[in-house]
Amino acid sequence: MNLKNSIFLLLIFSFGLVFSQNPKSRADDYFFEYDFENAVLAYETDIADGFLLTPKQRLNLADSYFRTDSFDKASNLYVELFTQDSIMDNLQFNRMLQSLSKSSEDVELKAFIDNQVNGLTKELLENADFNNKMFADAVQNELGFKIFNLSANSEQSDFSATFYKEGVLFTSGRPNPRKKDYQPAGESYLDIYYGEMDELGFLKSAELFSGVEKTEYHKATPYFSEDLGSYFYVLSNTEGGELAFDENGKNSLAIGYEKEGGDFQFLLKDLSTSFYYPYYHKETDRLYFAADFENGYGGTDIYFVYTNKGQVMSAPINLGPRINSPGNEISPYIFENSLYFSSDIFYGIGGMDIYKSNINGDSFSIPVNLGPQINSDEDDFGFIIKNYHEGLLGYFSSNRPGGKGKDDIYGFMVDEKPGFQTFALNGKVVKLSDYSGISEATVRAYDENGQLLQEVVSDVDGNYSLEVPWQNAVRLEATKSKYSIFSLFLNEDKMKSQQQKILNMGIAYYDDLVEEQEGQTVVKLNKFYFDKNQTKITEAIAIELNKVVDAVQRFPAIQLRIETHTDSRGSSTTNFKLSQKRSDNIKKYLVQQGVPESNILYSVGYGEDKILNNCKNGVYCIDFLHKENQRSLIVVLNDNILFE
Template structure:
């Protein structure tokens, strides 16, 4: 009995300890002290069975928000096991992103399909299928990018580059002297400051790093800068503060971020800062980016009325510099997840998202503006730009040849790191499609080979027709090709096609009709003959009549369609008339048919012989002196085109 009470007492103490840790962890969580909260949640939940959904969310988020997605997965998995398809969209995204952090893409795909099917949202399922197909295709393509990490990175967060003339401005928590000051609760690192570095134009390395606008920096976050095209105006993100010293919190006690703007003098000094009209103490705005022409300001915000977490917005900047109201870029760009770190270059929007289908974490996407702020389906940039970690803050030069991005991927130097990339021109490819059918029956031919060569007969690509006779081939832009369709025992058909210079364009209905060898041949035992109707000659003549030409053209057609075909010609008469005369007449007719075939472009070497046999090879009883019908005599008057090689 005493042991029993001891056990009960220990259990009570253990439960009380777990509850105490959970309370402390929740308090830290609400203070955005996620690093410390994560440790306490791990300790508390190791002692507590069957935690509730809210506790699991906070435990998972504590790890997730500091980039520990593998650790967050344990809690999100428990949450998904409890809530299944009723799990909210934002937490389902966190769950699948954590699964991808373990590189288990098959599981992420499986649970996503199950979740979307249960939601019965056809539009979302179609978008997921489209983006997955694009990703699967992208994985097979040769990467356009070469990436390298930079020595400028520290053991802390370094990210968010911006072009500043020939220099680069970026954000960093590298100032370790600030460890004597208050640290950022979220990740227990010093607050971010802006830095400027010279850029080596040959290899992209960053040199001579100095604080940027040191007199304008606050004690808190100052990060992610953008510049007007003339470099006379800077936009950047900072905590909402009063007098550059004191944080200004919203009604819940949360401090938000805002975008500020100031004029830059020629000597690099910053004028008076002004807030953007869309800033608000109740939500955050940040990650500004200015279009090439300076007319548009892009940014990220979690303001009310968006698609989900953080969305991409745009505001017009008029010639006087006035910034207009914010416009959400809509559901083509924004999702229930997080979209942030936009940049806009030559009509293409680049942004980071965890809501579109990707490799895991934030991935970088591109979307072309198609007019009136409509955008194309976002396209994942693929590896090596994207990984299963957070990849973001992509910028590229105006010629689309080089740039920078940020990532917290494995093997990095610290937390977030800056990477330099070079980019080769994407290949320009067009599609050619069509159908292959039987020339006689018009039915589809499956298993035919469609091959493409250049004008010098160098092989480019090939495809095999499907069960419907359809094919699609991809060819490089801007050239003229020979496209041929073939199949065993069929003719070879060829067309010449000039391809344009628009990547992704498709030339349709390049169709082929193949002739089946068996449709042209009559077989009797081992002997094969080109099928023709009886060839009629005028009495006592051997010149080719119009009716004879129709039949002989069938021979020419067969020999044209099958260029390796060789024949011998045998001409025969019936038994009426003298034997010697019939022998001479049939031989003249044989040679006349040979000459006609040759005159139509068939090489003489393909006709082995043309011999008349008179009445010496009758096919029936109608020899000399035997009375026969006209039909029986007609059966003996014949010309045979016998195949000797194919």
């Protein structure tokens, strides 16, 4: 693996120039000049000569080990600095984890992460666990497509393709007669090139693109919006035609905007902040990009701004810890409601890997590594894809072995989206009584053997989304305290159809199913009456008793007592026998409908023993007053301990 030609090239080597301030040793000079091999030698010489390195210099040495693939030395020094509460930032924390993943057994990395779990975001841990399971268990789409290197690639860096009319625009550091060489990279300042595409996705040629304003410095990572007829791209900050630096000597990148045949304007510019990889999403009128703001989650994070047809209308909004990590996230691209981006987070295959996250409103599913068909042991980034003829055409960039230059653009044609197969689902958890959303409900997915695959919690409006490695079958559950359990089993065929749809999970609130009557908790039923002197369950009675069946199905632990009462008309003995027979018939009906007998502890007939009004023996009452005493109650006996 050769990380020094990947992340380094993308985020610093190709883009930004920082002049070191008052270096204390030649080793510092090498480090700030990005000559990491000589920096290692110089720092090690200082140590051998008895010089005490400062914590910052020791961190520089760890970074230099990392840049030169000395992962054993890097991990040892990073961990030592980390345990000493050093000045390590989030990006260097990710490099430490990357070094551990490449130099130690998985169990050692897991043990280290487990020890630091309280300092890591919940999303990072979930993302890592999910992707590790994907590699261990998931089915990958065996699409059988061939990835091809473009003949238009050069010996220099070629990357970041974007679809443009009959071909693609891309970035290159190849020799350019109108530009100086960028010394840290040893190649020309980056510029935008155009290649015309043939029917198979190959580029017929590559020529300098003249459709945007000229600059002597970096101009790179274009995105063309056909809807706006406009170009978005990054370029070096300049003043008066010369590079502009902040007070720390940093030259950063800005995002520019240019309509076809129109004037250029800056959209996002800050001398201390670099912006990378603009992508305009027409459906939401958002401009996505990567940036190295100080308050991000790691190195570069992915952000967006709201626009009015490309004109910035808001402050940058971070996509949050589900997408951004302690590492670097770059090159956002949206296709068919999925966000594709690249990250060098520690649990990937190589340096930079390409991930896919499904979009659900303003939230994102766990980013899933596209797997070894696209990703390699090296850096893979700048993924784009579109519908093409009967299938899909896409491009990405990589510095994998066998290429022509430092970074090459690779193409592919395929019938289906590449990557691991997953089962993705979203919808709402709703209350059955009024279909309102239920917040903080727990949604779980199990495999066919009952093993928990994923657990998520619904948001304030009841929305949930989950994604698990593809299975032969899944069982879905949703519940919350004092609510019933929603359960659904899906075989593989039903999984394929269901994940194209919204799945709302209805659960019942216990308090909606019960009420207080006569000092006890009973199942909430409309009052029903047996025919005079009859014990038969009529259709009207069955409608109400079915609510009891439903309640037991939703709350299987409830224990019931059936009690039936008559009025005072007739003899007390006859009334007792009548009420007992009615209770027994209610029990018989419930059992026939699937209520376990073990849930019905008692069926009791009280006759006329518990008259509710003054209509007792010998007292004249009109019929509706007598009817007040005719009642059947389904009492919940364990209400007070049901949810302990």
